[in-house]
Amino acid sequence: MNKILFSAVSKKFVMALAGLFLLIFLPVHLGINLMLLRGDPEPFNNAAHFMATFPLVKVVEILLFLAIIVHIAYGLLLQVQNWMSRPVGYSVRNKSETSAFSRFMIWTGGSVLIFLVIHFFNFYFIKLGIVEGDPENFYSVAYQLFNIPGYVILYWVCFLVLGFHLYHALQSAFQTLGLSNEFWTPLIKVISLLYAIAIPVGFAIIPLVIWLIK
Amino acid sequence: MVTLNSKIPEGPLEEKWTKYKANARRVNPANKKKLDIIVVGTGISGAPAASALGELGYNVKVFCYQDTPRRAHSVAAQGGINAAKNYKNDGDSVYQLFYDIIKGGDFRAREANVYRIAEVSNQIIDHFTAIGVPFAREYGGTLTTRSFGGVQVSRTFYSRGQTGQQVLLGAYSSLSRQVKEGTVTMYPRRDMLDLVVVDGKARGIIARNLVTGAIERHSAHAVVLATGGYGTIYYLSTLAVNSNASAAWKAYKKGALFANPSFVQIHPSSVPQMNEFQSKLTLMSESLRNDGRVWVPKNKGDKRPANEIPEEDRDYYLERRYPAFGNLVPRDVASRAAKERCDAGYGVGPTGLAVNLDFRDAIKKQGKKAIEAKYGNLFEMYKDITGIDSYEEPMRIYPAGHYTMGGLWVDYELMTTIPGLFAIGEANFSDHGANRLGASSLMQGAGDGYFILPYTITNFLAPEIRTPRIKTDLPEFDEAEKNAVENINRLMSVGGTETASSFHKRLGKIMWDHCGMSRNEQGLLEARRMIRELREEFWKELKVPGKTDEVNQELEKAIRMADFLELGELMVLDALNRKESCGAHFREESQTPDGEAQRIDEQYAYVAAWEYNGENEPVLNREPLNFEFVELKQRSYK
Amino acid sequence: MQNMKLKLKIWKQRDASSRGRFVTYDLDGVSPEMSFVEMLAYLNEKLVLKGDEPVTFEHDCHEGICGSCGMYINGYPHGPVKGLTTCLLSMRYFKDGETIVIEPWRAKSFPVIKDLMVDRSAFDKIQQAGGFISVAVGAAPEANTIPVRKHSSDLAFDASVCIGCGACVAACKNASAMLFVSAKVSQYALLPQGRPEAKERVRDMIAEMDKQGFGSCSNTGACEAQCPKQIKLFNIARLNREYIKAL
Structure with missing residues (x-):
C-alpha cells in the first residue's frame, strides 16, 4: 500500500490536485483585488474582513495552506528524485522539443514561492499580528505598496513568472490526472493559455490603473 | 555414417500428431522442477519454447547475445503469420495449408512435420490473441487476414507491417512472466561458444559473457538451440548484422548433422x-x-x-x-x-x-x-x-x-542426432523444404516453441528424472572450455592486417556470386577453392584489437567469422552434391526449357544430412523423403 | 559520389567503474548515403587498422525495429531527425565539415557499460513486473471469441510498437521511463484480453519503475518528440488513469 501512496505517479496526482485547488483560489483572490479599483476602500476592506472572519472561509483557508504545503513538498521531493535519476549529465544541451515552460517549473514555482513569502509579510502576517499594521484596512496597505515603483516591478515580474507556471500547470494537471486525450487536449491547451494570460494580466493591471487614475 | 531415424509416427497423416501426443511419455510435475533445460536464442521459437517449458515447471535457463530477449531478429519480420483459420471462407483448411507449404517447398520437406505445423497454426493465433498481440481487425471486431505470395487463399494474420515485432514482443512478455515466476533465468549478452556432450548426451554449453569476457559453464539435462538461420553468411542480407551460425555450427562439430545447408531463400x-x-x-x-x-x-x-x-x-x-x-x-x-x-x-x-x-x-x-x-x-x-x-x-x-531452410537435422521430435540436443525454428531444417512460403517462418518458430517441443521433449526427459543436476566440473566441461579459450587465443594472436568484417565481406561476395540465387558446378568448385584460400588467409591476416576480458565486439565478429568460413564450404559442398534444381536451389544444369527449376525426384528426393568428419570431407547421410499423401508434381505458378 | 569530412567527438569509457572522456576523431570519406551506424562502423574499421581502440556501440537490425542502437547525437537522442532510430539516420542530414558530438544515454538506471553501450536491463525488470497477460500456452480461447473494437485495437497497436530503445528516458530531463511504461500498460489496457489483471499490472510496473531509479514525469513531452516510433503522450494520460482506477 505504501508503495502505491508514495509512488512517483501518486505524488504527481496529489500535486496536481493541490495545484488545481490553488488554481480555483486565484480567480477568487483576483475578484477581491479588483475591488481596489472601485476608488472606495469600503467594499475591499469588507471583502477582506469577510475572508478573514467567515467560518467556512476559515476551513477553506486551512485547505489552502495544506494545498500549498503539499504542492511544494511533493514538488521538491519529486525534483530531488528527478535530479538523482541522472547523476551524469550531457555535455551538449538537450535540444528535444518540449512543451513551453515545462522544463522550468521548479524555478518558476520557486519564484512564485518567494513572492508568496513577501506577500505574507505585507498582508497575511498583519492579520496574524506577527507584523505590525491595521488588518481592517488592507486597502491602504495595498495602495501604499503600489506607490513603490520597485515593488510594482517585482510584482509584475512575479506575475509574469506565475503566468509561465500556470500555462504548463493547468494542462499538465489534466494529463497527470489522466484526463487528456486526442479530443480534449487541444481545448485544454487553449484554456490553459487563456487562464495563464487572464490571471496575471488581471493582477498586473491593478497597480497600472491605480497609477493612471492618480 | 549414422542411422537416421526420423521417428515419424505410423498412421494417416491427420492422425499422426494426435497419436504421437497420446503415446508420448509424461514427466510428473514434481519431477519437472528437478530437470534443467537450456534454451539458446530468444526469437520467435526460443522465447515461446522457454516460456512454455517454464510454465510446465521445468527449470529453464535462456541465453541470447542481445542485451534483452526482445531484440532477437524475429522482431523484424514484417508481413504476417499464416494460419488455416479459413476466416475468409475461401476454402482454406489444414490440408490446404499443408499442401501449399509442401508445394512451395518444392517437395523437399517431410510430410508429417509439415502437416503438424499446419495443424497447430490455428492455436498459435489463438494464443497470441489471448496474450495481447494486436492483430489487424475488421470493424466488426474480428480478426482479418491478407494474402501472401505462393498461395491463392487469404490466411495471413498481420499487425500492419510489423507482425514479427508484435508476436515476438508477445512471446517476450510470456517469457518475462516466467522470469517473474522464477521458472526461467535469463542470461543475456552471452555468446554460445560450444556444446558440451557428456556420455553421448547434450548436457550443457560454454558461453562467453560479452560484458566481462568471462567464459562460463552452464549445465542442463537437455539443450535447445533456437539460434535462427545463417543468412548473414552473405554479409549483405536482410538479417541483423550480429545474427550468426556459431551455435548450430558448434553443435555440428560435436556430432549433430547439418541438413540441406545450401537451401537459402533469397x-x-x-x-x-x-x-x-x-x-x-x-x-x-x-x-x-x-x-x-x-x-x-x-x-x-x-x-x-x-x-x-x-x-x-x-x-x-x-x-x-x-x-x-x-x-x-x-x-x-x-x-x-x-x-x-x-x-x-x-x-x-x-x-x-x-x-x-x-x-x-x-x-x-x-x-x-x-x-x-x-x-x-x-x-x-x-x-x-x-x-x-x-x-x-x-x-x-x-x-x-533472407532465410535458411537448411539447418540442423532433427527428427519428428525436433531432436538432433545428439540425444538431448533439440533444434527449433529456423535453426532446424524440417518444415520448409527447398523454399519457404511467406508468413510461414513466424508460424513454424512459434509452433515449434509453444506447441510441439513441450510435447516431444518429454520423451527424452522422462528417463532422465533420476539423473541429478549435471555438474559443471566434469572433464567434458573442462575440455570444451579449454577448446573455446584456445580458439579465442588463437584468433587474438594472429596479428594480421585485416578486420573480421573485411573477411566477411569477401566471403559474402563469394557466396553470393557462386552459391546464391543460381549455381553451377564450375562456379561451386571455384567457390570451394576460394573459400579455402580465404580461410587460410583469415588465419594469417586477421586483426583483432583489444583484450579478451572486456567488451570486445571485434573479437565477437572474429569468433563468428571463423565458423562462417567453415560453414560456407559445407553449403557449397551441399549445392555441388544436389545436381537438381528445387525451390530456392537453382542449378543451372537442371532447368525446364522455359527456365524454371527442374527437380530430379528419382535421384534427389532426400534430405542431405551432413556429418562432421574432422579434417576430412563431411559424410553425406541421406534421409529419403517418402511422399505418401501428396503426388509429386512439377511446381507451376503459371 | 560526394565525400564528407567530419569531426567526431565521441564519449569513450572503459567500463562502468572507469571515468570517461571525449575523444575527437577526424573522419574523411564519409558518404551521405551511409547510415549513422555505418559511418561509425567505417570509423571503427579505420581505427582497428591503425591499431587504435574502436568505439563500442550497439546496433543490430539496421531497420529501426530491434531497439539496439541509440546514442545522443548533438543534443538529440537518435539524432536531429524525428521518427528515426540511429540506424536509419542517414548521413545526408549532416553537413560536410560538421562537428558531431556523440554521447551515451545518460540515466542512473542506464549505467554505461562501455563507450556508447549502456545497460538497459531496467526495462526488462519493469516488463517482468507486470508487462504481460497471464494466459498459459494451451489455455487460449478461439481467437474470434472476444471481438475487439477496431479503434481500440488500432490504439493498442500504436502503443505496442515501442522498441524499448530508451530514447524516451534519454530525452527526458528527469530520465523518466513513463512513456515506455505507458506504452506497455496502454496496449494491454485497451484490449479486453488485458483487463482482468489491469490493476495489478499498472501497480506493479509503476512500483518497479520507481525501484529502478527512473525520474518522474513532468509532462514536458520530450519523450514523445524523440520517440523513434512516435508513441503518443496520451498513453501517459492513460497510464495515469489506469493507476487511479487501480488505487
Whole structure:
C-alpha cells in the first residue's frame, strides 16, 4: 500500500490536485483585488474582513495552506528524485522539443514561492499580528505598496513568472490526472493559455490603473 | 555414417500428431522442477519454447547475445503469420495449408512435420490473441487476414507491417512472466561458444559473457538451440548484422548433422545496395506485392525516369510469365525472375541491379489513403533509407539473402542426432523444404516453441528424472572450455592486417556470386577453392584489437567469422552434391526449357544430412523423403 | 559520389567503474548515403587498422525495429531527425565539415557499460513486473471469441510498437521511463484480453519503475518528440488513469 501512496505517479496526482485547488483560489483572490479599483476602500476592506472572519472561509483557508504545503513538498521531493535519476549529465544541451515552460517549473514555482513569502509579510502576517499594521484596512496597505515603483516591478515580474507556471500547470494537471486525450487536449491547451494570460494580466493591471487614475 | 531415424509416427497423416501426443511419455510435475533445460536464442521459437517449458515447471535457463530477449531478429519480420483459420471462407483448411507449404517447398520437406505445423497454426493465433498481440481487425471486431505470395487463399494474420515485432514482443512478455515466476533465468549478452556432450548426451554449453569476457559453464539435462538461420553468411542480407551460425555450427562439430545447408531463400524485395559501406539490406515486405506491380523497361538501357516510361514500354515480367499468380509468385521464383531481367541488362537504378515495384495503379484504384493504411510504415522506411517517395515514383527492389531452410537435422521430435540436443525454428531444417512460403517462418518458430517441443521433449526427459543436476566440473566441461579459450587465443594472436568484417565481406561476395540465387558446378568448385584460400588467409591476416576480458565486439565478429568460413564450404559442398534444381536451389544444369527449376525426384528426393568428419570431407547421410499423401508434381505458378 | 569530412567527438569509457572522456576523431570519406551506424562502423574499421581502440556501440537490425542502437547525437537522442532510430539516420542530414558530438544515454538506471553501450536491463525488470497477460500456452480461447473494437485495437497497436530503445528516458530531463511504461500498460489496457489483471499490472510496473531509479514525469513531452516510433503522450494520460482506477 505504501508503495502505491508514495509512488512517483501518486505524488504527481496529489500535486496536481493541490495545484488545481490553488488554481480555483486565484480567480477568487483576483475578484477581491479588483475591488481596489472601485476608488472606495469600503467594499475591499469588507471583502477582506469577510475572508478573514467567515467560518467556512476559515476551513477553506486551512485547505489552502495544506494545498500549498503539499504542492511544494511533493514538488521538491519529486525534483530531488528527478535530479538523482541522472547523476551524469550531457555535455551538449538537450535540444528535444518540449512543451513551453515545462522544463522550468521548479524555478518558476520557486519564484512564485518567494513572492508568496513577501506577500505574507505585507498582508497575511498583519492579520496574524506577527507584523505590525491595521488588518481592517488592507486597502491602504495595498495602495501604499503600489506607490513603490520597485515593488510594482517585482510584482509584475512575479506575475509574469506565475503566468509561465500556470500555462504548463493547468494542462499538465489534466494529463497527470489522466484526463487528456486526442479530443480534449487541444481545448485544454487553449484554456490553459487563456487562464495563464487572464490571471496575471488581471493582477498586473491593478497597480497600472491605480497609477493612471492618480 | 549414422542411422537416421526420423521417428515419424505410423498412421494417416491427420492422425499422426494426435497419436504421437497420446503415446508420448509424461514427466510428473514434481519431477519437472528437478530437470534443467537450456534454451539458446530468444526469437520467435526460443522465447515461446522457454516460456512454455517454464510454465510446465521445468527449470529453464535462456541465453541470447542481445542485451534483452526482445531484440532477437524475429522482431523484424514484417508481413504476417499464416494460419488455416479459413476466416475468409475461401476454402482454406489444414490440408490446404499443408499442401501449399509442401508445394512451395518444392517437395523437399517431410510430410508429417509439415502437416503438424499446419495443424497447430490455428492455436498459435489463438494464443497470441489471448496474450495481447494486436492483430489487424475488421470493424466488426474480428480478426482479418491478407494474402501472401505462393498461395491463392487469404490466411495471413498481420499487425500492419510489423507482425514479427508484435508476436515476438508477445512471446517476450510470456517469457518475462516466467522470469517473474522464477521458472526461467535469463542470461543475456552471452555468446554460445560450444556444446558440451557428456556420455553421448547434450548436457550443457560454454558461453562467453560479452560484458566481462568471462567464459562460463552452464549445465542442463537437455539443450535447445533456437539460434535462427545463417543468412548473414552473405554479409549483405536482410538479417541483423550480429545474427550468426556459431551455435548450430558448434553443435555440428560435436556430432549433430547439418541438413540441406545450401537451401537459402533469397528474398525478392529488399532495398538495393547503395554504397560499399553498407552492411545490411533492408527488407521490403512481400505483402507489398499484393498491390505493387513489378516491372522493368522493355528496352535495354532505357534510362528515362520510371514515371516517364509509358505503359507500352514497360515489361511486367511476372504477370507476363506467370499469369495465374502474377506478382504473387513464391519468393524463389520472383527473385530468380528479377535476377534474370537484370542479368539480361534490363535492370534499373544507378547500378542496374534493381527492378521497379510500382504502386501507381493501386493508388489510382484504391486511393492513397488505403495504400497508406496497409503499408504506411514500409513506405516511410523506404523513404528514410533512399529519400524516394514511393507514393510518387516506384520503389526499387532487388533480391537479398533472407532465410535458411537448411539447418540442423532433427527428427519428428525436433531432436538432433545428439540425444538431448533439440533444434527449433529456423535453426532446424524440417518444415520448409527447398523454399519457404511467406508468413510461414513466424508460424513454424512459434509452433515449434509453444506447441510441439513441450510435447516431444518429454520423451527424452522422462528417463532422465533420476539423473541429478549435471555438474559443471566434469572433464567434458573442462575440455570444451579449454577448446573455446584456445580458439579465442588463437584468433587474438594472429596479428594480421585485416578486420573480421573485411573477411566477411569477401566471403559474402563469394557466396553470393557462386552459391546464391543460381549455381553451377564450375562456379561451386571455384567457390570451394576460394573459400579455402580465404580461410587460410583469415588465419594469417586477421586483426583483432583489444583484450579478451572486456567488451570486445571485434573479437565477437572474429569468433563468428571463423565458423562462417567453415560453414560456407559445407553449403557449397551441399549445392555441388544436389545436381537438381528445387525451390530456392537453382542449378543451372537442371532447368525446364522455359527456365524454371527442374527437380530430379528419382535421384534427389532426400534430405542431405551432413556429418562432421574432422579434417576430412563431411559424410553425406541421406534421409529419403517418402511422399505418401501428396503426388509429386512439377511446381507451376503459371 | 560526394565525400564528407567530419569531426567526431565521441564519449569513450572503459567500463562502468572507469571515468570517461571525449575523444575527437577526424573522419574523411564519409558518404551521405551511409547510415549513422555505418559511418561509425567505417570509423571503427579505420581505427582497428591503425591499431587504435574502436568505439563500442550497439546496433543490430539496421531497420529501426530491434531497439539496439541509440546514442545522443548533438543534443538529440537518435539524432536531429524525428521518427528515426540511429540506424536509419542517414548521413545526408549532416553537413560536410560538421562537428558531431556523440554521447551515451545518460540515466542512473542506464549505467554505461562501455563507450556508447549502456545497460538497459531496467526495462526488462519493469516488463517482468507486470508487462504481460497471464494466459498459459494451451489455455487460449478461439481467437474470434472476444471481438475487439477496431479503434481500440488500432490504439493498442500504436502503443505496442515501442522498441524499448530508451530514447524516451534519454530525452527526458528527469530520465523518466513513463512513456515506455505507458506504452506497455496502454496496449494491454485497451484490449479486453488485458483487463482482468489491469490493476495489478499498472501497480506493479509503476512500483518497479520507481525501484529502478527512473525520474518522474513532468509532462514536458520530450519523450514523445524523440520517440523513434512516435508513441503518443496520451498513453501517459492513460497510464495515469489506469493507476487511479487501480488505487
